Amino acid sequence: MSAASSTPSGSRHRSRLHPSRPESALAGRWTEIDGLEVFYRESPSQPDAPAMMHVHGFGLSGRYLLPTAELLSDEFHTLVPDLPGFGRSQGASMGLDVPDLAHAAARFLDDRGVDRVTLVGNSMGCPVITEFARLHPDRLERAVLVSPAGGMYNQPLRRAVAQLTRDGPREPTRMVGVAVPDYLRFGVPSTLKMFRALTQYPSLERLLELEVPTLVVIGDRDPLMPPTRRVHEVASMTDTHVLLVGIRGAAHAINFSHPGELAHVIRQFMADEPITDDPDSPGLARVVEIHRGAHHPRAKGT
Structure with missing residues (x-):
């Protein structure tokens, strides 16, 4: 596994899919993982910075995650x-399932020389992240x-x-312009x-098995999330390492729609600081603590 720095046999595939102009401040690059050409974006070299990888959703590429990822790339x-x-x-x-994707994520990190990482999905x-945690x-x-x-709830x-x-x-x-081409x-x-x-994957079981500090962020306008009552029920089943935060006004693609608010929350979580609203992010989003494990600092009301 080595980064592809020259034009390989798959160059026609790359030239066909490569954008004509940069889509992000992050550098767009290619590598080869288990014989497959993989496209990725990466921040400028920061040898002392902790690694953070963003994992996209169903049918999409990592492109819609860039607004949040770019805001965090300086740290x-x-x-x-x-x-x-x-x-x-x-x-x-043969296609990929959830364990295959988790394995591919690990192989990609191997290729980039990353041993330990924070995953944002x-x-x-x-x-994919909960399976990565298991494997x-x-x-x-x-x-x-x-x-x-x-x-x-999604079946x-x-x-x-x-x-x-x-x-x-x-x-x-x-x-629309981001998601439709990907779909x-x-x-x-x-x-x-x-x-x-996905229907065969034990999502809830894997979530409850997580043993690392975990931040769960949901939007109060997200139709793919279960009712608030069920969210609270699941939160009550978790151990002391889970912090559950809601962002008012957000739907499903929070990484795209509310990047300032989400990046602010992630920074505070990573620093073990109280969760507060970001006064510099425009819009109606408000961070509201729903459930916090005993190991986290007390959140400030918003």
Whole structure:
């Protein structure tokens, strides 16, 4: 496994998918993982900075995670890959399930020389993180789960589609130009296969097994999340290391719609500081503590 720095046999694949102009302040790069070409974005070299990798959701690439990732890139060695089979990265011929994606994430970190990491996931990225924690517990520093998806509340497929349909108008209109190309590239066969994999994955069980400091962030306008009563019920089942925070006004793609608010919360979580609202972030978002484990500092009311 080594970073691809020259033009390999897959150059036509790369030139076809590579954007004509930079999409981000983070550098867009390619590497090869287990024989697959993988596209990723990376912050400038910061050898002493702690590593933080952002993990995208169902059918999407890492592109919609960039608004939050960029805001954190001055403090963390930031990585935003397109997992194999998503975005510009090549996919395995047999497809991937949640454990495969977690394994691919670990292999990508190997390739980048990262031993320990904080993972920030959105939607499907959250089950990938919990599986990564099960497979590689010594490599996960902290977990940030934003709008976790893939549980019983998102089944069957027609319910998930209806939830996504309701979510669309609640997201910024510019999200359309980011998400639609990714969904079209992912395709219907991959959607059906990946959805079946998610329905078979024990999301709640893995969430409750997490043993690292964990931040869960949800939006109060997210139709893919269960009712507040169920969220509180799940929170009460967790150990003392889980901090559950709500952002008022946010829907499902918080990493894209409320990057300032989310980055602010993540910074405070990483520093073990009280969670407060970000006065510099425009909009209606407000951070409200829902559940905090005993090991975390007391949150300030907002």
